[in-house]
Amino acid sequence: MAIRNLPLSSLEVNRANDRHGELENETAAIAWLFKEREQHMRNLAKDIVDRGEIYEFPLVSPNKEKFIVFDGNRRVTCLKLLDDPRRAPTVELQLFFREQRARWNGPFPIHFQCQVETDRDRVDEILYRRHTGTQNGVGQSTWDDRMKSTFEARTGKGNGPSVADEIEKRLADAHLLPSRRKIPRSTLNRLLSAEPFRNRVGISMKGGRFEYTHDETATLGALARIAHDLSSREVVLGDIWDVDGKVGYLDKLEGEGILPAASHEVAKDGRAVVTSKPLRVRPTAKATPTIRTTLIPPKNFGLTWPGRLQRHHQIWEELQFHLDLRKRPNAVSVLLRVLIELALENYIREAGVLVHENDKLATRLEKAGQHLHAANKIDGKQMEVIRKFKQGDKLVSADTLNKYIHSPNFAPSPEHLTSMWDSLADVIVLFLNS
Structure with a gap:
């Protein structure tokens, strides 16, 4: 372990903090902290200003010219915003941090002592032991089960x-x-x-x-x-x-x-899978309506979420865990439309699918589907569902999605929404996993 005096400008708030998983960049990580922990962040900023110091060294590890913060992201965030309130994610928070900076007694420091660890395995061991207590906002926040799961998924650590x-x-x-x-x-x-x-x-x-x-x-x-x-x-x-x-x-x-x-590929009994058809991802659900409380069933779809898919991940979680399908069908329908388009554009970009800038959603979806079909990732039946997406008289169609958003007289029903999801789920997952 080495304690070094590092410039605040060299510290980088961790965009892959286990509190939230991978986000796009440092700015997104700062915004998440205030979205989920605003009052705690305000309390911590006031405490830092009142005391004129932070009592625990941030735990950092070198990464090129910067040092990624692995523990102390909330403290470092408060220091960065006290140093430059314009970086706060809202106008109200910018005003708050300007007021707090005005209360700082004496010159604001530009260097801070940090615990520097070059061995990432040691970093994870430290994190694993620190995040087990209870906190009240000013100290370290306890990881909940989801945050612990994110940590284990990133590091491979766990009880197994x-x-x-x-x-x-x-x-x-x-x-x-x-x-x-x-x-x-x-x-x-x-x-x-x-x-x-x-x-x-x-x-x-x-x-x-x-x-x-x-x-x-x-x-x-x-x-x-x-x-x-x-x-x-x-x-x-x-x-x-x-x-x-x-x-x-x-x-x-x-x-x-x-x-x-x-x-x-082998079957569960250890024998090779014999098939005359190309192997593909099996359907995650039958294309029939099912009774459930959220649009996306609460099960593991085998998705990994890179930081560039930050918004995709947030929409997915809202549709899988937070929005009640029967109480919020309008919100669910709009977010489903957004998720399909964002997932499609991700696949087009990452897989290099050739599309024209003037192609409409249905055409872009068909071209992406043809690309998946040519790669043996979907079968003919799934391709047929995608081809029918252009037909306005079909339930699973671009016209239906557009009506969800633009028609004042078209009311989405939970049954229609689940049918649409079940028909397109495999394709959406493939789009997101590219």
Whole structure:
């Protein structure tokens, strides 16, 4: 551990704080803190001004020319806004921080002592031990279950077995361990911290039990390559620190033919899956209305959320957990329309789908669907649903979505909304996972 006096300008509020998961940038992280903890933030700012100091060193780790804050993001945020109130997310908060800055006794400091840790594994150990107490706003805030889950999904830490330990055992048995250096287990755990990443390399840790989801030989070959890249430091923690980094690395391996292919998938009894049709993601729900309280069923869809999909993630959570389908059908219908368009544009951008700037929603959706179909990610039935999206007389159509927003006489019903979601759910998930 090293305590260093660092310029405030070199400290970066963590856009991937485990309180909220990955957001787009530092500005978004600051806005989230005030959206979710405004009164706590105000109390903390007043306390800092009253005392003229912060009592605990922020925990930071170097990242290029900056230092990312891993613990103390609320304190650092208050200091940044006291230094420059214009960075506050609302006019009212800008006024508040100007008033607090005027109360500061003497010159405002531009350097602050921080605990600097270069080992990210040690950072996570510190975080794991700090966030277990109770707080009242001025001190550290306790992580709730969702925040702890985000931490475990990012780091691979938790009470269950370590995926890195399980992989190392199997590579050792197959005599495929790197010969010169040990595998950095913490980095491997981070890379394979969630089921969608593990499934891509051919394994699963559902229920805390290691399983092969693809042919063992093909999977071990992929794991051996990953072990080599990590142990040789060709790939380091900074390369796979966030979702985009993990996806980018796995995409690279897939492009090189290293990852198990669909033809390597195995059934639960361990036998190879025999099929004459291209493998694809199975439907998440039948295309029939179901009775539920929210539009999106509260289950795991296997999504990973990079910071660039911050708004997509927020809308998804509102539709999955917060908006009652029967009490708020108008709000749900509008957000469904927005989610479909945002997810579609994400896929068009990330997959490089060729569209014309004047193409309407239905045309863009059809072109994206054709791209998915050509990649064997959806079948003919799903493609037919997408093609019918252009037809105004269909329930699942662009015309229906537009009426949700623009027609004063078109009232969405929970049954129509669930039918639309169930018909398009698989495609929306694929759009978001690209």
